Amino acid sequence: MLGTVTLMKTIEGREAVAEPARKNDSEKRGRKASKEVRQLQLIEATIDSLAKRGYAETTMADVADGAGLSRGIVNFHFESKEKLLVATLQHMYDEYSAHWRNALQKAGDDPARQLQALVAADFDRSICNKRKLAAWCAFWGEAKSRPTYQALSSSRDAYYQQVFIDLCAALKESGSYAYEPQVMALALSAMLEGLWLRMMMGTEDTTRETALQAANAFLVAAFPEHY
Amino acid sequence: MLGTVTLMKTIEGREAVAEPARKNDSEKRGRKASKEVRQLQLIEATIDSLAKRGYAETTMADVADGAGLSRGIVNFHFESKEKLLVATLQHMYDEYSAHWRNALQKAGDDPARQLQALVAADFDRSICNKRKLAAWCAFWGEAKSRPTYQALSSSRDAYYQQVFIDLCAALKESGSYAYEPQVMALALSAMLEGLWLRMMMGTEDTTRETALQAANAFLVAAFPEHY
Protein backbone atom coordinates (compact mmCIF):
# COMPACT_ATOMS: atom_id res chain seq x y z
CA MET A 1 0.00 0.00 0.00
CA LEU A 2 2.33 2.64 1.26
CA GLY A 3 5.07 0.99 -0.75
CA THR A 4 3.36 1.52 -4.06
CA VAL A 5 2.46 5.12 -3.35
CA THR A 6 6.04 5.96 -2.47
CA LEU A 7 7.06 4.01 -5.52
CA MET A 8 5.25 6.21 -7.97
CA LYS A 9 6.61 9.35 -6.46
CA THR A 10 10.18 8.25 -6.43
CA ILE A 11 10.23 6.54 -9.78
CA GLU A 12 9.19 9.68 -11.56
CA GLY A 13 11.48 11.82 -9.49
CA ARG A 14 14.55 9.68 -9.93
CA GLU A 15 14.07 9.04 -13.62
CA ALA A 16 13.53 12.70 -14.36
CA VAL A 17 16.69 13.55 -12.50
CA ALA A 18 18.89 10.90 -13.98
CA GLU A 19 18.37 11.99 -17.58
CA PRO A 20 19.40 15.65 -17.71
CA ALA A 21 22.54 15.11 -15.64
CA ARG A 22 23.05 18.87 -15.70
CA LYS A 23 25.76 20.50 -17.69
CA ASN A 24 28.58 18.83 -15.77
CA ASP A 25 28.08 15.42 -17.23
CA SER A 26 31.41 13.74 -16.72
CA GLU A 27 33.98 15.57 -14.63
CA LYS A 28 33.04 17.80 -11.80
CA ARG A 29 33.67 15.35 -9.01
CA GLY A 30 36.12 17.07 -6.73
CA ARG A 31 34.26 20.37 -6.83
CA LYS A 32 30.54 20.65 -6.98
CA ALA A 33 27.69 18.84 -8.59
CA SER A 34 23.95 19.10 -8.29
CA LYS A 35 22.43 17.67 -5.17
CA GLU A 36 20.69 14.90 -7.06
CA VAL A 37 23.79 13.82 -8.92
CA ARG A 38 25.80 13.67 -5.76
CA GLN A 39 23.14 11.61 -4.03
CA LEU A 40 23.04 9.18 -6.94
CA GLN A 41 26.80 8.97 -6.81
CA LEU A 42 26.72 8.11 -3.14
CA ILE A 43 23.97 5.55 -3.63
CA GLU A 44 26.00 3.84 -6.34
CA ALA A 45 28.99 3.79 -4.04
CA THR A 46 26.79 2.25 -1.37
CA ILE A 47 25.71 -0.52 -3.74
CA ASP A 48 29.37 -1.13 -4.56
CA SER A 49 30.24 -1.42 -0.91
CA LEU A 50 27.30 -3.70 -0.13
CA ALA A 51 28.32 -5.97 -2.99
CA LYS A 52 31.98 -6.03 -2.10
CA ARG A 53 31.87 -6.08 1.70
CA GLY A 54 28.33 -7.08 2.64
CA TYR A 55 25.89 -5.21 4.83
CA ALA A 56 27.67 -5.66 8.11
CA GLU A 57 31.01 -4.39 6.82
CA THR A 58 29.68 -1.46 4.85
CA THR A 59 30.89 1.71 6.52
CA MET A 60 30.30 5.37 5.91
CA ALA A 61 34.02 5.81 5.30
CA ASP A 62 34.01 3.10 2.64
CA VAL A 63 31.08 4.69 0.85
CA ALA A 64 32.72 8.10 0.90
CA ASP A 65 36.02 6.69 -0.32
CA GLY A 66 34.25 4.77 -3.07
CA ALA A 67 32.66 7.98 -4.27
CA GLY A 68 35.97 9.80 -4.00
CA LEU A 69 34.62 12.26 -1.46
CA SER A 70 35.36 13.18 2.10
CA ARG A 71 34.12 11.51 5.26
CA GLY A 72 31.50 13.96 6.42
CA ILE A 73 29.74 14.24 3.10
CA VAL A 74 27.34 11.37 3.53
CA ASN A 75 25.85 12.80 6.68
CA PHE A 76 25.32 16.03 4.82
CA HIS A 77 23.33 14.52 1.97
CA PHE A 78 21.67 11.74 3.92
CA GLU A 79 21.24 12.60 7.56
CA SER A 80 22.43 9.21 8.79
CA LYS A 81 23.72 5.83 7.72
CA GLU A 82 20.29 4.37 8.26
CA LYS A 83 18.75 6.85 5.85
CA LEU A 84 21.45 6.31 3.27
CA LEU A 85 20.69 2.62 3.27
CA VAL A 86 16.97 3.16 3.02
CA ALA A 87 17.51 5.52 0.08
CA THR A 88 19.73 2.93 -1.58
CA LEU A 89 17.13 0.22 -1.14
CA GLN A 90 14.42 2.54 -2.43
CA HIS A 91 16.54 3.29 -5.47
CA MET A 92 17.00 -0.38 -6.30
CA TYR A 93 13.33 -1.05 -5.71
CA ASP A 94 12.31 1.77 -8.04
CA GLU A 95 14.68 0.58 -10.69
CA TYR A 96 13.40 -2.98 -10.51
CA SER A 97 9.76 -1.90 -10.59
CA ALA A 98 10.28 0.40 -13.56
CA HIS A 99 12.08 -2.38 -15.35
CA TRP A 100 9.41 -5.04 -15.15
CA ARG A 101 6.60 -2.57 -15.81
CA ASN A 102 8.38 -1.48 -18.93
CA ALA A 103 8.93 -5.06 -20.04
CA LEU A 104 5.27 -5.86 -19.44
CA GLN A 105 4.12 -2.88 -21.43
CA LYS A 106 6.30 -3.75 -24.40
CA ALA A 107 5.06 -7.34 -24.46
CA GLY A 108 1.75 -6.59 -26.13
CA ASP A 109 -1.60 -8.10 -25.17
CA ASP A 110 -1.03 -11.83 -25.22
CA PRO A 111 -0.85 -13.17 -21.64
CA ALA A 112 1.56 -15.92 -22.65
CA ARG A 113 3.94 -13.38 -24.15
CA GLN A 114 3.51 -11.09 -21.19
CA LEU A 115 4.39 -13.78 -18.71
CA GLN A 116 7.44 -14.78 -20.65
CA ALA A 117 8.48 -11.14 -20.91
CA LEU A 118 8.27 -10.77 -17.15
CA VAL A 119 10.38 -13.84 -16.63
CA ALA A 120 12.95 -12.73 -19.16
CA ALA A 121 13.08 -9.25 -17.60
CA ASP A 122 14.27 -10.78 -14.37
CA PHE A 123 17.44 -11.96 -16.07
CA ASP A 124 18.25 -8.82 -17.97
CA ARG A 125 21.83 -7.67 -17.55
CA SER A 126 20.82 -4.25 -16.27
CA ILE A 127 18.96 -5.81 -13.35
CA CYS A 128 20.57 -9.15 -12.94
CA ASN A 129 24.29 -8.76 -12.33
CA LYS A 130 26.62 -9.70 -9.52
CA ARG A 131 26.73 -6.20 -8.09
CA LYS A 132 22.99 -5.64 -7.83
CA LEU A 133 22.16 -9.19 -6.77
CA ALA A 134 24.72 -9.02 -3.99
CA ALA A 135 23.26 -5.74 -2.79
CA TRP A 136 19.75 -7.18 -2.79
CA CYS A 137 20.88 -10.16 -0.80
CA ALA A 138 22.65 -7.93 1.69
CA PHE A 139 19.35 -6.23 2.40
CA TRP A 140 17.40 -9.48 2.55
CA GLY A 141 19.63 -10.60 5.36
CA GLU A 142 18.64 -7.62 7.45
CA ALA A 143 15.07 -7.15 6.32
CA LYS A 144 13.29 -9.25 8.91
CA SER A 145 14.88 -7.45 11.83
CA ARG A 146 14.38 -3.95 10.38
CA PRO A 147 10.81 -2.85 9.91
CA THR A 148 11.99 -0.01 7.71
CA TYR A 149 13.33 -2.41 5.10
CA GLN A 150 10.49 -4.87 5.05
CA ALA A 151 8.22 -3.07 2.63
CA LEU A 152 10.97 -2.50 0.06
CA SER A 153 13.27 -5.44 0.37
CA SER A 154 11.23 -7.91 -1.62
CA SER A 155 11.56 -6.03 -4.90
CA ARG A 156 8.66 -8.15 -6.04
CA ASP A 157 5.79 -6.52 -4.19
CA ALA A 158 2.13 -7.36 -3.78
CA TYR A 159 1.22 -5.69 -7.05
CA TYR A 160 3.85 -7.66 -8.94
CA GLN A 161 2.46 -10.82 -7.41
CA GLN A 162 -1.06 -9.85 -8.45
CA VAL A 163 0.08 -9.37 -12.04
CA PHE A 164 1.50 -12.87 -11.96
CA ILE A 165 -1.71 -14.25 -10.57
CA ASP A 166 -3.77 -12.48 -13.21
CA LEU A 167 -1.56 -13.79 -15.99
CA CYS A 168 -1.76 -17.33 -14.67
CA ALA A 169 -5.52 -16.95 -14.45
CA ALA A 170 -5.67 -15.71 -18.05
CA LEU A 171 -3.67 -18.69 -19.26
CA LYS A 172 -5.91 -21.02 -17.34
CA GLU A 173 -8.92 -19.45 -19.05
CA SER A 174 -7.53 -20.02 -22.50
CA GLY A 175 -6.27 -23.51 -21.78
CA SER A 176 -7.28 -26.58 -19.83
CA TYR A 177 -5.15 -26.35 -16.73
CA ALA A 178 -6.17 -27.57 -13.33
CA TYR A 179 -4.04 -25.44 -10.98
CA GLU A 180 -5.11 -22.51 -8.91
CA PRO A 181 -3.60 -19.35 -10.42
CA GLN A 182 -2.50 -18.12 -7.00
CA VAL A 183 -0.61 -21.28 -6.24
CA MET A 184 1.13 -21.45 -9.59
CA ALA A 185 2.03 -17.75 -9.43
CA LEU A 186 3.62 -18.28 -6.05
CA ALA A 187 5.63 -21.23 -7.31
CA LEU A 188 6.79 -19.25 -10.31
CA SER A 189 7.78 -16.06 -8.54
CA ALA A 190 9.46 -18.00 -5.75
CA MET A 191 11.51 -19.85 -8.32
CA LEU A 192 12.64 -16.57 -9.85
CA GLU A 193 13.83 -15.33 -6.47
CA GLY A 194 15.48 -18.64 -5.76
CA LEU A 195 17.36 -18.46 -9.04
CA TRP A 196 18.58 -15.00 -8.10
CA LEU A 197 19.82 -16.38 -4.82
CA ARG A 198 21.64 -19.17 -6.60
CA MET A 199 23.30 -16.84 -9.04
CA MET A 200 24.66 -14.78 -6.17
CA MET A 201 26.02 -17.61 -4.15
CA GLY A 202 26.80 -20.29 -6.68
CA THR A 203 30.37 -20.61 -7.74
CA GLU A 204 29.52 -19.93 -11.37
CA ASP A 205 27.49 -23.13 -11.74
CA THR A 206 24.26 -21.15 -12.00
CA THR A 207 24.67 -18.44 -14.61
CA ARG A 208 22.20 -16.05 -16.15
CA GLU A 209 21.83 -18.44 -19.07
CA THR A 210 21.17 -21.61 -17.10
CA ALA A 211 18.83 -19.73 -14.78
CA LEU A 212 16.78 -18.41 -17.67
CA GLN A 213 16.74 -21.89 -19.13
CA ALA A 214 15.35 -23.30 -15.90
CA ALA A 215 12.72 -20.59 -15.70
CA ASN A 216 11.59 -21.29 -19.23
CA ALA A 217 11.48 -25.01 -18.53
CA PHE A 218 9.10 -24.20 -15.71
CA LEU A 219 6.84 -22.23 -18.03
CA VAL A 220 6.79 -25.09 -20.52
CA ALA A 221 5.99 -27.59 -17.78
CA ALA A 222 3.27 -25.48 -16.21
CA PHE A 223 1.63 -24.23 -19.39
CA PRO A 224 2.36 -26.84 -22.08
CA GLU A 225 -0.46 -25.60 -24.29
CA HIS A 226 1.04 -22.13 -24.53
CA TYR A 227 4.81 -22.62 -24.78
CA MET B 1 34.31 -31.00 -2.37
CA LEU B 2 35.80 -29.78 0.82
CA GLY B 3 32.31 -29.01 2.01
CA THR B 4 31.12 -32.57 1.81
CA VAL B 5 34.19 -33.91 3.54
CA THR B 6 33.77 -31.53 6.42
CA LEU B 7 30.12 -32.40 6.41
CA MET B 8 30.64 -36.06 7.08
CA LYS B 9 33.03 -35.41 9.89
CA THR B 10 30.84 -32.91 11.64
CA ILE B 11 27.54 -34.64 11.18
CA GLU B 12 28.73 -37.71 12.95
CA GLY B 13 30.52 -35.69 15.58
CA ARG B 14 27.65 -33.44 16.41
CA GLU B 15 24.99 -36.10 16.35
CA ALA B 16 27.02 -38.29 18.66
CA VAL B 17 27.39 -35.44 21.07
CA ALA B 18 23.82 -34.25 21.00
CA GLU B 19 22.32 -37.55 22.05
CA PRO B 20 23.99 -38.45 25.35
CA ALA B 21 23.69 -34.88 26.72
CA ARG B 22 25.65 -36.07 29.76
CA LYS B 23 24.05 -36.54 33.09
CA ASN B 24 23.10 -32.88 33.54
CA ASP B 25 20.31 -32.91 31.03
CA SER B 26 18.15 -29.97 32.02
CA GLU B 27 19.41 -27.74 34.80
CA LYS B 28 23.02 -26.94 35.25
CA ARG B 29 23.10 -23.62 33.50
CA GLY B 30 24.47 -21.14 36.00
CA ARG B 31 27.21 -23.47 37.20
CA LYS B 32 28.98 -25.88 34.99
CA ALA B 33 28.11 -28.05 32.08
CA SER B 34 30.10 -30.16 29.71
CA LYS B 35 32.04 -28.35 27.07
CA GLU B 36 29.83 -29.64 24.28
CA VAL B 37 26.60 -28.70 26.02
CA ARG B 38 27.85 -25.21 26.66
CA GLN B 39 28.88 -24.80 23.04
CA LEU B 40 25.49 -25.98 21.87
CA GLN B 41 23.88 -23.56 24.25
CA LEU B 42 25.90 -20.69 22.86
CA ILE B 43 25.17 -21.70 19.28
CA GLU B 44 21.45 -21.72 20.02
CA ALA B 45 21.75 -18.29 21.57
CA THR B 46 23.55 -17.15 18.44
CA ILE B 47 20.73 -18.38 16.24
CA ASP B 48 18.28 -16.53 18.47
CA SER B 49 20.24 -13.34 18.14
CA LEU B 50 20.63 -13.68 14.37
CA ALA B 51 16.90 -14.19 14.05
CA LYS B 52 15.96 -11.35 16.35
CA ARG B 53 18.57 -8.73 15.47
CA GLY B 54 20.07 -9.81 12.16
CA TYR B 55 23.69 -10.49 11.36
CA ALA B 56 24.92 -6.93 11.58
CA GLU B 57 23.45 -6.34 15.02
CA THR B 58 24.39 -9.64 16.57
CA THR B 59 26.94 -8.99 19.31
CA MET B 60 28.93 -11.19 21.58
CA ALA B 61 27.25 -9.55 24.55
CA ASP B 62 23.82 -10.35 23.18
CA VAL B 63 24.76 -13.99 22.66
CA ALA B 64 26.17 -14.27 26.16
CA ASP B 65 23.11 -12.60 27.66
CA GLY B 66 20.83 -14.84 25.63
CA ALA B 67 22.59 -17.87 27.05
CA GLY B 68 22.47 -16.41 30.56
CA LEU B 69 26.25 -16.38 30.85
CA SER B 70 28.92 -13.80 31.29
CA ARG B 71 30.60 -11.68 28.61
CA GLY B 72 33.92 -13.37 28.32
CA ILE B 73 32.54 -16.87 27.99
CA VAL B 74 32.14 -16.90 24.24
CA ASN B 75 35.78 -16.16 23.58
CA PHE B 76 36.66 -19.00 25.89
CA HIS B 77 34.64 -21.63 24.05
CA PHE B 78 34.98 -20.19 20.57
CA GLU B 79 38.17 -18.24 20.15
CA SER B 80 36.50 -15.37 18.32
CA LYS B 81 33.21 -14.03 17.05
CA GLU B 82 34.11 -15.16 13.56
CA LYS B 83 34.60 -18.73 14.73
CA LEU B 84 31.38 -18.70 16.71
CA LEU B 85 29.48 -17.71 13.60
CA VAL B 86 31.18 -20.34 11.48
CA ALA B 87 30.36 -22.97 14.09
CA THR B 88 26.75 -21.81 14.12
CA LEU B 89 26.51 -22.02 10.37
CA GLN B 90 28.14 -25.43 10.39
CA HIS B 91 25.62 -26.58 12.98
CA MET B 92 22.66 -25.46 10.89
CA TYR B 93 24.19 -26.99 7.79
CA ASP B 94 24.72 -30.32 9.53
CA GLU B 95 21.21 -30.31 10.88
CA TYR B 96 19.70 -29.59 7.48
CA SER B 97 21.80 -32.24 5.77
CA ALA B 98 20.96 -34.89 8.32
CA HIS B 99 17.30 -34.01 7.98
CA TRP B 100 16.94 -34.47 4.24
CA ARG B 101 19.14 -37.55 4.20
CA ASN B 102 16.93 -39.07 6.80
CA ALA B 103 13.78 -38.15 4.90
CA LEU B 104 15.23 -39.62 1.72
CA GLN B 105 16.14 -42.84 3.43
CA LYS B 106 12.68 -43.28 4.90
CA ALA B 107 10.99 -42.71 1.55
CA GLY B 108 11.65 -46.14 0.14
CA ASP B 109 12.80 -46.93 -3.38
CA ASP B 110 10.28 -45.18 -5.60
CA PRO B 111 11.85 -42.05 -7.13
CA ALA B 112 8.52 -40.23 -7.20
CA ARG B 113 8.04 -40.85 -3.50
CA GLN B 114 11.62 -39.91 -2.78
CA LEU B 115 11.34 -36.60 -4.57
CA GLN B 116 8.15 -35.74 -2.79
CA ALA B 117 9.72 -36.69 0.50
CA LEU B 118 12.62 -34.33 -0.12
CA VAL B 119 10.25 -31.50 -0.96
CA ALA B 120 8.13 -32.15 2.09
CA ALA B 121 11.22 -32.33 4.30
CA ASP B 122 12.02 -28.75 3.39
CA PHE B 123 8.86 -27.58 5.07
CA ASP B 124 9.10 -29.65 8.20
CA ARG B 125 8.60 -27.65 11.38
CA SER B 126 11.94 -28.65 12.81
CA ILE B 127 13.77 -27.13 9.86
CA CYS B 128 11.37 -24.59 8.54
CA ASN B 129 10.50 -22.09 11.22
CA LYS B 130 10.87 -18.36 11.61
CA ARG B 131 13.92 -18.63 13.82
CA LYS B 132 15.97 -20.91 11.61
CA LEU B 133 14.92 -19.31 8.35
CA ALA B 134 15.87 -15.89 9.63
CA ALA B 135 19.25 -17.18 10.71
CA TRP B 136 19.84 -18.74 7.29
CA CYS B 137 18.96 -15.53 5.57
CA ALA B 138 21.26 -13.56 7.84
CA PHE B 139 24.15 -15.72 6.64
CA TRP B 140 23.09 -15.54 2.99
CA GLY B 141 23.41 -11.80 3.15
CA GLU B 142 27.04 -12.06 4.16
CA ALA B 143 28.04 -15.19 2.27
CA LYS B 144 29.28 -13.65 -0.94
CA SER B 145 31.70 -11.34 0.81
CA ARG B 146 33.00 -14.00 3.22
CA PRO B 147 34.83 -16.90 1.65
CA THR B 148 34.53 -18.81 4.91
CA TYR B 149 30.76 -18.91 4.65
CA GLN B 150 30.41 -19.71 1.00
CA ALA B 151 30.79 -23.46 1.20
CA LEU B 152 28.24 -23.83 4.00
CA SER B 153 25.71 -21.12 3.44
CA SER B 154 23.72 -22.77 0.70
CA SER B 155 22.47 -25.59 2.92
CA ARG B 156 21.60 -27.32 -0.32
CA ASP B 157 25.03 -28.39 -1.49
CA ALA B 158 26.34 -29.98 -4.67
CA TYR B 159 25.46 -33.44 -3.46
CA TYR B 160 21.90 -32.45 -2.63
CA GLN B 161 21.63 -30.99 -6.12
CA GLN B 162 22.95 -34.21 -7.63
CA VAL B 163 20.32 -36.23 -5.79
CA PHE B 164 17.67 -33.98 -7.29
CA ILE B 165 19.13 -34.39 -10.74
CA ASP B 166 19.25 -38.17 -10.36
CA LEU B 167 15.65 -38.28 -9.20
CA CYS B 168 14.50 -36.12 -12.10
CA ALA B 169 16.41 -38.37 -14.44
CA ALA B 170 14.77 -41.44 -12.93
CA LEU B 171 11.31 -39.95 -13.40
CA LYS B 172 12.15 -39.06 -16.97
CA GLU B 173 13.16 -42.68 -17.59
CA SER B 174 9.89 -44.05 -16.31
CA GLY B 175 7.78 -41.41 -18.07
CA SER B 176 7.67 -39.48 -21.29
CA TYR B 177 9.06 -36.12 -20.30
CA ALA B 178 11.07 -33.90 -22.55
CA TYR B 179 13.09 -31.81 -20.06
CA GLU B 180 16.72 -32.11 -19.19
CA PRO B 181 16.96 -33.48 -15.63
CA GLN B 182 19.58 -30.88 -14.73
CA VAL B 183 17.40 -28.01 -15.78
CA MET B 184 14.31 -29.24 -14.02
CA ALA B 185 16.27 -30.01 -10.86
CA LEU B 186 17.61 -26.48 -10.84
CA ALA B 187 14.14 -25.03 -11.27
CA LEU B 188 12.79 -27.18 -8.47
CA SER B 189 15.51 -26.55 -5.93
CA ALA B 190 15.56 -22.85 -6.72
CA MET B 191 11.85 -22.71 -6.08
CA LEU B 192 12.30 -24.36 -2.69
CA GLU B 193 14.88 -21.76 -1.72
CA GLY B 194 12.69 -18.99 -3.06
CA LEU B 195 9.78 -20.22 -0.97
CA TRP B 196 12.01 -20.15 2.10
CA LEU B 197 12.91 -16.59 1.32
CA ARG B 198 9.26 -15.67 0.98
CA MET B 199 8.32 -17.27 4.25
CA MET B 200 10.96 -15.23 6.01
CA MET B 201 10.06 -11.92 4.56
CA GLY B 202 6.41 -12.21 3.78
CA THR B 203 3.97 -10.70 6.19
CA GLU B 204 2.27 -14.02 6.78
CA ASP B 205 0.95 -14.23 3.23
CA THR B 206 3.29 -17.12 2.48
CA THR B 207 2.96 -19.73 5.18
CA ARG B 208 4.37 -23.20 5.47
CA GLU B 209 1.09 -24.58 4.17
CA THR B 210 0.80 -22.39 1.07
CA ALA B 211 4.48 -22.89 0.33
CA LEU B 212 4.14 -26.65 0.44
CA GLN B 213 1.06 -26.37 -1.73
CA ALA B 214 3.01 -24.39 -4.33
CA ALA B 215 5.86 -26.87 -4.26
CA ASN B 216 3.49 -29.77 -4.81
CA ALA B 217 1.79 -27.91 -7.63
CA PHE B 218 5.19 -27.67 -9.25
CA LEU B 219 5.71 -31.41 -8.95
CA VAL B 220 2.31 -32.09 -10.49
CA ALA B 221 3.02 -29.69 -13.35
CA ALA B 222 6.48 -31.03 -14.04
CA PHE B 223 5.71 -34.73 -13.64
CA PRO B 224 2.00 -35.16 -14.41
CA GLU B 225 2.41 -38.87 -15.02
CA HIS B 226 3.70 -39.44 -11.52
CA TYR B 227 1.68 -37.16 -9.25
Added chain:
DNA sequence: TCATATTGAATGAATGTTCAACAAATGGTG
Protein backbone atom coordinates in the same frame (compact mmCIF):
# COMPACT_ATOMS: atom_id res chain seq x y z
C1' DT C 1 45.97 -29.86 44.63
C1' DC C 2 45.54 -29.25 39.96
C1' DA C 3 43.17 -28.41 35.86
C1' DT C 4 39.37 -26.35 33.97
C1' DA C 5 35.55 -23.19 33.62
C1' DT C 6 33.63 -18.64 34.53
C1' DT C 7 33.41 -13.92 35.66
C1' DG C 8 33.52 -8.98 34.86
C1' DA C 9 36.24 -5.07 34.44
C1' DA C 10 39.85 -2.95 31.50
C1' DT C 11 41.57 -2.09 26.92
C1' DG C 12 41.92 -0.72 22.39
C1' DA C 13 40.23 -0.48 17.88
C1' DA C 14 36.57 0.73 14.67
C1' DT C 15 33.10 3.71 13.30
C1' DG C 16 28.91 6.99 13.05
C1' DT C 17 28.18 11.65 13.94
C1' DT C 18 29.19 16.53 14.80
C1' DC C 19 31.15 20.81 13.74
C1' DA C 20 34.06 24.76 12.83
C1' DA C 21 36.53 26.26 9.05
C1' DC C 22 36.84 26.72 4.16
C1' DA C 23 35.34 26.88 -0.89
C1' DA C 24 32.21 27.48 -4.45
C1' DA C 25 28.05 29.14 -6.47
C1' DT C 26 24.38 32.57 -6.45
C1' DG C 27 22.22 36.81 -6.56
C1' DG C 28 21.70 41.35 -5.78
C1' DT C 29 23.63 46.23 -6.13
C1' DG C 30 26.05 50.05 -7.90
Added chain:
DNA sequence: CACCATTTGTTGAACATTCATTCAATATGA
Protein backbone atom coordinates in the same frame (compact mmCIF):
# COMPACT_ATOMS: atom_id res chain seq x y z
C1' DC D 1 31.00 44.03 -15.10
C1' DA D 2 32.93 44.19 -10.49
C1' DC D 3 31.99 43.78 -5.77
C1' DC D 4 30.20 41.87 -1.80
C1' DA D 5 26.79 39.05 0.99
C1' DT D 6 24.45 34.98 1.50
C1' DT D 7 23.48 30.45 0.76
C1' DT D 8 25.03 25.99 -0.19
C1' DG D 9 28.39 22.35 -0.54
C1' DT D 10 32.67 20.18 1.26
C1' DT D 11 36.40 18.97 4.20
C1' DG D 12 38.86 16.66 7.88
C1' DA D 13 39.69 16.48 12.58
C1' DA D 14 37.54 15.75 17.14
C1' DC D 15 34.26 13.25 19.80
C1' DA D 16 31.49 9.70 21.77
C1' DT D 17 29.93 5.23 21.50
C1' DT D 18 29.84 0.55 20.69
C1' DC D 19 31.95 -3.72 20.78
C1' DA D 20 35.38 -7.71 20.43
C1' DT D 21 39.05 -9.19 22.98
C1' DT D 22 42.15 -9.85 26.93
C1' DC D 23 43.20 -11.19 31.44
C1' DA D 24 43.76 -11.45 36.39
C1' DA D 25 40.89 -13.11 39.91
C1' DT D 26 37.63 -16.48 41.45
C1' DA D 27 34.89 -20.66 41.54
C1' DT D 28 34.13 -25.46 40.47
C1' DG D 29 35.00 -30.32 39.76
C1' DA D 30 38.25 -34.18 39.74
